[in-house]
Amino acid sequence: MNSSISDMIKSKLIKINDRVEFKFKGHTFSAKIVEGGLIVECKYRSNMSNKYVSCLNNVIAFSSLTAWTEACLQDVLEEYYTRYSSWKRVIHIPTNLTLSELRDRCKLQHSKIDIESYKEIYRLNTLVNTLKDFIVKNGLKVPKLKNEFEIPLTPKRKIIKLNLKDKEAYERVQKKLINDIFK
Structure with a gap:
């Protein structure tokens, strides 16, 4: 798309x-x-x-x-x-x-995501929350993220199995999410 x-x-x-x-x-x-x-x-x-x-x-x-x-x-x-x-x-x-970054997000919203991607998103969201808790417990301030957003875990689309063709897209999505979270 x-x-x-x-x-x-x-x-x-x-x-x-x-x-x-x-x-x-x-x-x-x-x-x-x-x-x-x-x-x-x-x-x-x-x-x-x-x-x-x-x-x-x-x-x-x-x-x-x-x-x-x-x-x-x-x-x-x-x-x-x-x-x-x-x-x-x-x-x-x-x-x-x-607008390139927004266009990429738009494409992601309209692409089919497999269950493994949702697991990875959940794992990363959990990790971020754990890190925030650790920072607060140690008396520090949680840094303000550039573009804070949380990805919903409720699948809106049919879940598909990952095939070799989607593997690269999956890896790009992971890198993009990690980069956006820690900017």
């Missing part, structure tokens, strides 16, 4: 009217996400200013992230930088995550 901004809205990872932004050579671009995953109300802040100004007013809405970032770079900055990864650089302001 190739997730879009619209899919992320349906999955409640992004809300209507949330803002996104990206930076390029000290310049900052910001926009609002509206119904259907459209990108509107583009604003630009020069690297020489601290004030945002409206830009790209000739476009009602952008239907893709790539179209928006390319218009910002080419039409506003006159930069024809061809190797710019929009998904990896555009930040969702409310979560401070890249």
Whole structure:
């Protein structure tokens, strides 16, 4: 499944009217996400200013992230930088995550997860709680996590057996979960 901004809205990872932004050579671009995953109300802040100004007013809405970032770079900055990864650089302001990270979470929500994955999630959640208890019992403060979230253990989808093709995805999910928990 190739997730879009619209899919992320349906999955409640992004809300209507949330803002996104990206930076390029000290310049900052910001926009609002509206119904259907459209990108509107583009604003630009020069690297020489601290004030945002409206830009790209000739476009009602952008239907893709790539179209928006390319218009910002080419039409506003006159930069024809061809190797710019929009998904990896555009930040969702409310979560401070890249849209690539949110897209990965969206894909996970819609993928089938086997029982072994749920066991591993439970084990990791238990380990995190044990570590938090240890920290508190020793009179220390539990550090605030960057993106604290707990993965529900109730399967919403049909559980499937892990096959060789899914093994790599399973390992990537484990690494991603561990990295997100301890950021």
